[in-house]
Amino acid sequence: MVKDYWADTPQTRREKLMPFFWNTINTKGQLYGNLRKGNVVTLANPYWFSYPGYSEMLVGYVDLSRDSNDRENNPNVTILEYIHNQPGFHGKVAAFCSWDVFDFIINENRSGVQVNSGVEPFKDKYNRPKIRLLNEIMYQIPIPWKSVRYDAITHHYAMDYLDQHKPKLLYIAYDETDEYAHEGKYDQYLMATNRLDKYVAELWNWTQKNNQYKNKTTILITTDHGRGHKTIDAWRNHGSSVAGAEHVWMAVLGPDTPSRGEISDGEPMTSSQIAATIGAFLGFGYSNEKPVGPVMHSMFYDTK
Template identity: 25%
Template structure:
């Protein structure tokens, strides 16, 4: 008679334990790595850049891409301002492709605060107007390289101003090359002459001639201090200008001087309460230059050789990873979509994609 109750108590305890285990939920977010069921290989953050701080693995399947986008959307974005610096015509082999980084020591120091892409390309026309157009609109167009032709599609500046309703002075194009004033407008009927940003290009606007990069940096800082824009593109011309002069030494000095300009701009951002901790800084090129043995080498550009297409991309900001170099292939047109993501506006005409690998 005493044996039956003991069995009943044991059964009851066992059932209770099973019920508790069945009701528990796993609230952790599983890591995604390896190769997808569809056979797509994961993109591994490798050590080929010579800069690797971590060994992160990121999947590229559709399902993992969705998960990654949803995760970044939940935390994005702390960025309130975006500044894009375009170093005109510096060849990758003299910047990040030179593993000594002797010509870009300041940018190399900034790498540890940001994220770098070593497989970033201009897949359109490798000239100044077309390259800046691709950055600004997310479209590749074969524009005349003389400032006479507007882009067809609306830019990040126009889209930002339309979406936010902010005044023109909240978006700027500040350029050493006067012809880049074209970035402020487009030919598309619904956009032409509308939502145009402020511009400060060349000596005194379109067809006024180029000015010194140091002067452009001074103007950019003055604009940042006076108008507090949320979106700005800065063009620095020296590597391209001196490359075309056929002087290798001056071309290298041009790369080195723009590296100093980058440090100056970064320091300004860090010392300004309006921008510190709220600003994404993107450093890239419009195009590279011919490889040695192609046409006239470093002197020119404009074709589809790897020297003209392979360009740099370094980005720092509150939403981006730090000290990581990626091999993931991205393109120039992807900048516009990523900027739109950061500042929460739509770029409906952009053919680029958000560079999700960059986000924390």
């Protein structure tokens, strides 16, 4: 572990842990949320845990009734559902998620969006060997969590879907870092983070080798909540009682985004702005039943 990730400075350590994030996104894209640089990104919701965080992110406003992680269908329309219902996008939106509550956050039954989450086999109408194998592996490898599968399964389902179905909007939600953090397994937390960096690198590199996606694809990365940072053990937890858990971050890479690296100072942002920003990247002025957070224009060239 020390050999793999340790170095004398935080800057070198972070590059060893997440080389794609710091050597590619940081040089060709933008990173938001470094408090030490005076850049603030927070949740707008007061709860600071998963369902409310994901709902805010995908809907674009805070619904105070989304105050638990219960498996309840989200009454609010997400940006995924909105895009799915636009001309030319029907059936071209998909979500692959390690946590099984996403069926409800996205409201799969109402939205019509293809959602595969938790310990759920992917139903491939062609019954291809690769998908059969992934389905078998998911059930055969012991999973230590009741509602979460390993991120590797989620990632390979998503990559296969990208290759076979060519979606125009693909949402991927990984989870292992949160599980290992709650358990206080810092070594596993670091290794899961490193794997995520490799997943994102694979995803980006694949798009840049495919003519349909090359120079036409934006990757926007963020998180549903932060973690505590006031005491040594607080990183294991989050929620409204944990100082610092409202702070999150964002990373963006794509042809519409100027290369600015880590953003210093600037206007504070919230997760409620993500939905409208996704809409803008796809050429839509996203709106909903309630006012949504504004587009983050700093992620776009001035001509956008």
